[in-house]
Amino acid sequence: MQTSRLLLITCAAALATASGVAGTTPAGAAADTDWPYIGRNSEAQHFSPLAQINDHNVQKLGLAWYADIDSQDGLVGNPLVAGGVVYQTGPGARIYAHDVRTGHQLWTFDPQSKFVGAIATYFGNRYTRGLALWHDYVYVGTGDCRLVAVDGHTGHEVWEAQACDPKEADTITGAPRVGSDKIYIGNSDIDAGANRGHVDAFDAATGRHLWRFYTIPGDPSKGFESKAMEMAAKTWGDEWWKSTGGGSVWEAFTYDPVLNLLYIGTDGAKPLNPLERGAHRGDELFTNSIVAVNADTGEYVWHYQTTPNDAWDFNSSLHIVVADMAIGGVKRRVVMQAPKNGFFYVLDAKTGKLLSAQNFVPVNWASGIDMKTGRPIELPEARYYARPNKQAVVVPGPLGAHNWHAMSYDPLTGLVYIPAMETAALWEVTTGPSTVLIGGGHLHIDQGIGRDTRVDSKISGKLIAWDPRTQKARWHQDLELPINGGVLSTAGNLVFQATATGDVFAYQADTGKRVWSMYTGSAAQAAPTTVMIDGEQLILFPIGAGGAMSNWAQFASNEKSRGPSRLLAFKLGGTVELPPYRHSEIFPRPPRSRPDAKLARKGAGLFEDKGCVACHGEAAIRDTGRVPDLRKASAEVHDTFAAIVLGGRAAKGMPSFAGAASADDLAALQAFVLYQAWNAYDAQEAIKAKPRADAASAADTANSTVPARSPAGKTPLLLNGQMQSTKGFTPLPPWPTSMVKWGDEHHALRTVYSGEFTVDLYEASDGEVEVVDQPYDEFVHVLHGFCTLTPQGGKPQTYQVGDVFVVPKGFTGTWEGRQGFRELIVIETSAYKRAVAAIFPDAKK
Secondary structure, three states, rough: OOHHHHHHHHHHHHHHHOOOOOOOOOOOOOOOOOOOOOOOOOOOOOOOOOOOOOOOOOEEEEEEEEEEEEOOOOOOOOOOEOOEEEEHHHHHHHHEEEEOOOOEEEEEEEEOOOOOHHHHHHHHHOOOOEEEOOEEEEEOOOOOEEEEEEEEEOOOOOEEEEEOHHHHHHOOOOOEEOOOOEEEEEOOOOOOOOOEEEEEEEEEOHHHHHHEOOOOOHHHHHHEEEEEEEEHOOOOOOOOHHOOOOOOOOOEEEEEEEOOOOEEEEOOOOOOHHHHHHOOOOOOOOOOEEEEEEOOOOEEEEEOOOOOOOOOOOOOOOOOEEEEEEEEEEEEEEEOOOOOEEEEEEEEEOOOEEEEEEEEEOOOOEEOOOOOOOEEHHHHHHHHHOOOOEEEEEEOOOOOOOOOOOOEEEEEOOEEEEEEEEEOEEEEEEOHHHHHOOOOOOOOEEEOOOOOOOOOOOEEEEEEEEEOOOEEEEEEEEEEOOOOOOOEEOOOOOEEOOOOEEEEHHHOOOOOOOEEEEEEEEEEOOOOOEEOOOOEEEEEEEEOOOOHHHHHHHOOOOOOOOOOOOOEEEEEEEEEEEOOOOOOOOOOOOOOOOHHHHHHHHHHHHHHOOOOOOHHHHHHHOOOOOOOOOOOOOHHHHHHHHHHHHOOOOHHHHOOOOOOOHHHHHHHHHHHHHHHHHHHHHHHHHHHHHHOOOOOHHHHHHOOOOOOOOOOOOOEEEEEEEEEEOOOOOOOOOOOOOEEEEEOEEEEEEEEEOOOOEEEEEOOOOEEEEEOOOOOOOEEEEEEEEEEEEEEEOOOOOOOOOOEEEEEOOOOOEEEEEEEEEEEEEEEOOOOHHHHHHHOOOOOO
């Protein structure tokens, strides 16, 4: 099997060389290659035939260069490469062009996107999911609804066209796509349901508008734009056009160059509560669907709906992959998608016929997909709106089993690699004020972090290697946080992904074994890119906390990964080091006293209902970015709170809520913000007051190139297993390390001196643990976060920040991390401590 794999890699590498774009290539070196589409090819497969970097040499991967991006919000677009230039998009629809060989910035373009009209543009201007390339032009969609073409050599604007109406609660957050000499772009209504979803096609050279395909029908009295809209209208409820909207195409569409079709992924109908969308409703086409249209004319060809009559925000405006594969011994051209609802779909690309579907994560809203009808077999228990108590806990939650982050299809392994999530939510029909972000519906959604915490569910991330032929997982990797970056697979038998914890990982594509990692200090959401330049393969990672999922700060980053926005380039033998990242999450004492809890609870509801969560985050928790964390608001902000909410900072990106918020509402909102500020401050002070080893400092030290300072001002550091000092003391021979067995693998713990103790840090996963070789007298652990340690045959013990406990040599048992943390910090206190004291006699005892 391995021999066959290596043969495929060799052939693929030869193919990459033969088909690469010619450049200034040294004699005898592989030809340079480009990455001209999101996902490398039109089919959006996010796979590269390059194999210079492979599972046999990936351990030699190092940083070749990095480029700091002047954005407080993270980068979320897949880097595009053409002619030796890497093009990256940033918030505000800015474009950054860098020399792919050196990282030197060539130019930037800022379309000066305005905060205008409804709240949508205030949300849409916070991030841009990517670019499109065509010949010498670079294309970007702006938050204020423009499609802009830029000269790829100079960074100067060539043309712009209006693609939607910002005054009608529209914005653009997705990337444009290119095909058949046209540029395609969709709209986003940020889940408000205020208008109709659509996709527009423009002439790539001139910007001339060519066609528009609406995804849902409009007012029948005004006539239907096409036979498709007339057909769709029959599936909606009574007078739907008066109270219902949605179906926006905020991200997914893929061009098929073989069939000349454009596959469009659509959002759901709004309001989310079906009972508020009118009586006698049916499937409500074409929401929650994959729709195929003629790429030249926009004429409807076929559709497949993943979640008819949706009640849970299980939309399909997500990554669509096109591929050729043998199914049942017959070669088929297929469309594949893993939408929010948790099922993986394989469709015939020409007809839209369902070929197979199976859930790739646990679900409780449907028992399966009926292969005769193509419809989900819904479970009544999930229909909260029809239950007597109007409640239901549904898996997955509205965040989805998979969101917009790119999958990857590897034709060599035949696997699709999915950045998946396991989530849940309590859905509850309310009688209070209508909400803004779910189409004006009377609905409360609790995922354990918002208005209350009645959902006790594990919210976690996974990387799943899914076999679309058998509809089964080949392997998976658990990740600490649910919202992680997109995926790249290569002919080197590798899968690359950057994560919410600030790590970049490489796995063997066929087995899932982790074979390389590096800590960057910045969370990531975008998919990486790889190209061959001057005979060297580069892997490009865009990173940076914040960006497209900032309102889910707890799920998309942690205190270790809220670093700056950067573009990273890796190659074999790279030696560049990143500057150390040290995040300081300090909450000042709130400038006003703790408010009444009842008033704060009212404000929590308004914070969600008025749409504040869209920018300021669930439960008023932000990670980084231009939008401030309101828990850190100053006395000046609180003194002018009402004026700010009513439009005092509209020009700076804070929409006006004049006419939408009463004086009582403002008081309740401010009370909620203050209440959350006090909660954060009190939790911070409680940790500071409890005697403990500084776990967070230890983690920073272990991941940094800068040594910790000793109490006496000395700078000890363990380098290559040897203790060194500023006094020039002869280094000790390598000190024996502890050997710990985690699952089937053995791990030697790293050691770094951090002032008072010597600290070993190991990034641990849940599972079986055994202390195999322990040269010290005792093994004392300090935890960052929460965990449960269960000795074999014994009772589980739960520990939290500051707890100290002994694990003797020969210990066997299991470890389970809590609250998203998996850091095991080991402090030995005997032989090695005495050695440190001998080297630094004036150090604190």
